[in-house]
Amino acid sequence: MTTRTTQPAIRVPLSRELILQTALRLADQGGLESLSMRKLGQELGVEAMALYYHFANKDKVLDGIVDLVFGEIETPSVGPDWRTAMRRRGISLRDVLLRHRWAIGLMESRLNPGPANLGHHDAMIGSLRSAGFDMAMAAHAYSLLDSYIYGFALTKMNLPFETTTDIAAMAETMLEPFPPGEYPNLSAFITEHAMKPGYDYADEFEIGLDVILEGIERIETQPQEPPRP
Amino acid sequence: MTTRTTQPAIRVPLSRELILQTALRLADQGGLESLSMRKLGQELGVEAMALYYHFANKDKVLDGIVDLVFGEIETPSVGPDWRTAMRRRGISLRDVLLRHRWAIGLMESRLNPGPANLGHHDAMIGSLRSAGFDMAMAAHAYSLLDSYIYGFALTKMNLPFETTTDIAAMAETMLEPFPPGEYPNLSAFITEHAMKPGYDYADEFEIGLDVILEGIERIETQPQEPPRP
């Protein structure tokens, strides 16, 4: 009585790539908390411990899928038009982060960054430098842009609504435990702004991105002038 | 043979406030993963299940300590000088987030925001409106500022170094698995910029914040003009 009841001997052996692709899919489908070693093994038709032959621990798996995510970000072009390059790359990064919301808190905290991660950082610095930024200005621009983009993705991450109808319901639920009139500005914001037809918080992203690009251009072309008179 | 070996009957009963203060301390000391119901109970001299008399589940405890964190943020002043108000409040928020790094991912995703949370949002909108911003502009400014501030705290959250010496060691460790010259721009950035004495990534925050405030002022005072010629 052997135990190989199905798929007699045709089983495809595991590989790092297959494991990572499956892990990425699991995380995308159900979030980080649904990516356990047991579920991952089950998805691959294997016991959880089999994964430990290919990865030292779960954190190495996370390292791997985070680097897959980094690989999805559009590489900024090299050349004088840094503003277009940064704008395209910024929108790409936002798209990637919203596609893999579970990754937002992990991207910038890896102790073992993978090649896609390092390569992307390298390309960003190279792009800004090729446009004439000195190292300090490149650092300012990079920090400002990525703080904004990651922050936007983070604050949008768990917004539990997609439509203005959802917003109304959610806002009502949130304010319900409190006496009416307790938060007049917030109430006005919801009724006068967030519930207006056609409102989409996602539109805020490019507005803010352009303000930042404009601001970078100003301090880049007039580096001596202090911003506050 | 009773089990009350120590502290015979003087035990202070639990309260929501005491539980939340203890939970906040635990999270501050060891991060979110060290805040378990058992450890929290143990810290209070009580079994874990005792906490469920006061809170429906762990998420309600998180709701509570997140609202404590919101309570630490400086309320923006009302009046025409929105730029000073937003600058002070922004720095205060950054300080709070760096004091409670575990909270960064939780602040904007609460389904049951507490009074401090809602009150702060209300005060922010009120401050911007009192300075003359219409609702749409207030939304733009608020989104831009908080995306940047939360994003800065997020990307700085797990930077595993505090000194330039740490940076050098960390960078070497990260680049070690790859052939030298693989990431020339990144290497140049590290040696020419990040390892310079006196470098502190934290300084980037106010630089970026001022660029954003300047940008908001420009689109607020010249709302018709498209930013890109």
Next chain:
DNA sequence: TGCCGTGACTGTACGGTGTAAAGTTTCAGC
């Protein structure tokens, strides 16, 4: 052909997690 080492995977176990459900203690008010 037989053996054996190694690569790939499984089985079992341990200490941890959140929490449902039931049991126990403590104490205020009558």
Next chain:
DNA sequence: GCTGAAACTTTACACCGTACAGTCACGGCA
């Protein structure tokens, strides 16, 4: 002193990451 509710404990379950030992297939070699 009795009663009932408040406050807390006990036990249990399903899940988690992973240490450690066992098992199985198979390629190279005698």
